[in-house]
Amino acid sequence: MRDSSQQSSDEELSALFRSIDHPAPALRADRVMALSRARRVRRSTFLAAASLVLAATVASAAVPGSPVRTFIHRAFALGAPRVRAGAPPRTQAADDAVARGIAFVPEHGARVTFASAQPMGSLRVRLTSGASLRVTQTSADRDAEFALTPDGVSVSNAGSTASYEILIPATIAEARIHIAGKPVYSKTGAELSCDGTLDPERSCLISMQRTESGTAPPR
């Protein structure tokens, strides 16, 4: 039990503290509860929005070609094609492989085969200092289809009237071109054989038309 002097001292202390009091501002429980609920709604809305953005980002990242996927691949170098330094890729499609042409890097020799002769159109064959053998359609007629084969390129040109150009690396040891099964061009080392017109720059112009015997029709 506290003695009277202690009690008196405590009362004096209480009086001193009361002397510095301010009245409490009016505040009701309802107001506090409303503030709490509003804050909860804001938090829920924020979390929902954040979840939505996250889900949209994940979904977008799963779509091939999407900007998000591109960004992620660039940022983390995921799935980037690995090319051996100093060696060009074995094959490389031209700008529009199926519709307009095809290209690849031959190792020793190459064979280009046109499946059919055509009622019109021509084929120009040129030697190039590059490493790629390139077959392209140079006119906008009905498209031929190009495909790589184990030893070169096959062109499905039935019904086409287009003209073509083939660039052959000058350094290649051997190259052969056939139209409808007939040889129209060959290169063995530096020696060229052309069933068409060979100009001084060793560029060969061959007609895509064939006679029944397989040779170019007379001019």
Place this chain on the structure above:
Amino acid sequence: MSASAFDAEFRAAFDSRYEELFRWLDRYCGDPSLAADVAQETFVRLHARGEMPEDVRAWVASVALNLVRDEQRRTTRRRLLLLRRPAGTTMADPEPSPEEDVLSAERRALVRRVLDVMSERERALLLLREEGYSYRELSVALGLNESSVGTLLMRAKSAFRDAFLSLENAATTRRTDARF
């Protein structure tokens, strides 16, 4: 517990504790605007919990003290809080009471000065005890060992009295010197 039952419990806790909380916070930090903001925020957080703590008084005191510390660290924000509330409304000094006729403005300033120079722990102990907090509630609210609360409280009271009497005597001496 259902939402309505919790709301009823919260309302009861608010009605019985709000003024007490504001009062000791006001005494503790000497800033009625800050005390009002912290008291409101403390109860908003209590309601946001969705359930009552085991010891409401200790929880409220502990959260409020942390909020005051946070606010006092952000001195810039504290200034904004002070500016936000127009002066002269609920934050005005109370009308003079008979008690205040006895205690001069000088004495009030001395009380404030002594509280401000006390350590945070001693100040909180003194003011919470003044609101009737038990030793157990004080130990929970301030993170103290319950067995040491009595000793710490006695020291705090003694420190307050000594400092107050010393300052009051000095002021009395100054007044006497000025008279002669």
